[in-house]
Amino acid sequence: MLATPNELGHPRIGVTVSKKRAKRAVDRNRIKRQIRETFRLRQHKIPAFDIVIIAKQGIVEQDNAALRDTLNYLWRKLAKRCEQYQSRS
Numbered sequence: 001m002l003a004t005p006n007e008l009g010h011p012r013i014g015v016t017v018s019k020k021r022a023k024r025a026v027d028r029n030r031i032k033r034q035i036r037e038t039f040r041l042r043q044h045k046i047p048a049f050d051i052v053i054i055a056k057q058g059i060v061e062q063d064n065a066a067l068r069d070t071l072n073y074l075w076r077k078l079a080k081r082c083e084q085y086q087s088r089s
Contacts (some may be wrong), residue, residue: 001078003049005086011046013039017055027060034064038071046075047082 006012015026035053048079067079 001074002052002054003078003082005051006048009064010046011039011043011048012050014050014052016053017059021057022060024079030064031055031059031067034067035071038068038075042072042075042079044072046079047086051078 013036015032017031019028022028022031039051059067
């Protein structure tokens with residue numbers, strides 16, 4: 001996940017899953033759908049940042065539950081780091 005502050009007052013998300021990481025379109029779409037859904041449920045806890053998510057190697061091997069758990073952990077970690085960044089500025 002990469003993040004940079006924005007002036008909109010709410011977070012935005014961009015997702016990229018390359019063919020190198022997930023060969024089949026079904027897998028790429030499943031991963032993107034899970035990312036968007038976990039973001040939708042957690043966006044009220046994330047400060048106003050533009051977030052880009054880049055899928056890494058091995059993401060296809062995770063089932064939906066494991067992927068959701070990993071994403072929830074990453075959202076918590078990102079929210080904490082964004083708040084720390086804003087408090088320093």
